Amino acid sequence: MNSARVYDYLLGGKDSQDIDRDVAGQMLSSAPEIKTVAWFCRSFALKAVEMAADAGVRQFLDLGSGIPNSPNVHEVAQEIDPSARVVYVDYDPVVHAHCDALLAKPDGVTALLGDVRRPHDILDQLKNHTLIDFNEPVAITLIGVLHYVMDSEDPAGIIAAFRDQLAPGSYLAITHGSLDSAQEILQVLAGNKGTSAQVAFRSPAQTEAILAGFELLEPGVVPVQHWLRPDLPETRMVMDAAICRKP
Numbered sequence: 001m002n003s004a005r006v007y008d009y010l011l012g013g014k015d016s017q018d019i020d021r022d023v024a025g026q027m028l029s030s031a032p033e034i035k036t037v038a039w040f041c042r043s044f045a046l047k048a049v050e051m052a053a054d055a056g057v058r059q060f061l062d063l064g065s066g067i068p069n070s071p072n073v074h075e076v077a078q079e080i081d082p083s084a085r086v087v088y089v090d091y092d093p094v095v096h097a098h099c100d101a102l103l104a105k106p107d108g109v110t111a112l113l114g115d116v117r118r119p120h121d122i123l124d125q126l127k128n129h130t131l132i133d134f135n136e137p138v139a140i141t142l143i144g145v146l147h148y149v150m151d152s153e154d155p156a157g158i159i160a161a162f163r164d165q166l167a168p169g170s171y172l173a174i175t176h177g178s179l180d181s182a183q184e185i186l187q188v189l190a191g192n193k194g195t196s197a198q199v200a201f202r203s204p205a206q207t208e209a210i211l212a213g214f215e216l217l218e219p220g221v222v223p224v225q226h227w228l229r230p231d232l233p234e235t236r237m238v239m240d241a242a243i244c245r246k247p
């Protein structure tokens with residue numbers, strides 16, 4: 001089982017295997033709206049990229065980028081300014097190979113293999129290859145990734161390591177599994193403890209604490225669909241989302 005391929009399946013992609021579809025099937029039987037939530041998260045990510053690009057940001061770092069699913073970050077960013085640069089990072093060699101083959105073709109687009117839990121390794125790669133100019137603002141997207149980082153792996157320290165390198169006016173957008181999800185869903189997820197699908201869903205307050213040092217944009221840390229439109233349904237699996245800015 002591979003979380004990126006499970007997610008790809010939920011988004012309607014074609015890169016999953018039987019074992020991934022089995023896991024997705026189990027998740028869908030306990031929470032059929034997961035596909036909808038996945039699409040909310042995707043729409044939110046693209047909205048955040050658009051917002052940062054409209055504010056003048058021209059460098060994008062998609063951490064835990066997953067298997068490419070059009071439109072991608074660079075398609076949105078380069079539509080606003082063709083000179084925008086985008087770096088996709090994932091720790092999964094299979095995902096990285098997909099990104100390298102499918103995404104790193106247009107000018108200004110690169111795919112890197114990197115583990116978010118080792119932020120300095122990623123920052124060193126970015127600096128050594130001069131892919132990102134940290135004197136200029138950067139927009140980081142971490143969509144559906146931070147809940148794979150356990151408390152013992154210091155998610156706040158990871159965010160701080162990136163934050164400290166960012167120029168003022170940089171953006172960070174995240175989605176994060178929420179403890180406001182229905183109990184039966186949290187119970188199903190608890191069954192993944194000790195496997196590669198293990199997650200640490202957090203309360204909105206815990207997620208906000210991880211974003212310390214950034215200025216949270218309105219409406220703050222809220223279910224992802226609240227960022228999109230007022231008429232979208234609530235879901236029993238709640239993904240919180242936030243966009244913040246480095247002052």
Ligand SMILES: C[S@@+](CC[C@H](N)C(=O)[O-])C[C@H]1O[C@@H](n2cnc3c(N)ncnc32)[C@H](O)[C@@H]1O
Nearest residue numbers: 004007064065066090091092115116143144148
């Ligand atoms: C649920 S998918 C989300 C993919 C993409 N961000 C999106 O929203 O479409 C989670 C992705 O995060 C990646 N990931 C999980 N933990 C990671 C880590 N520690 N470092 C880098 N990537 C990670 C997985 O390989 C997977 O591709």
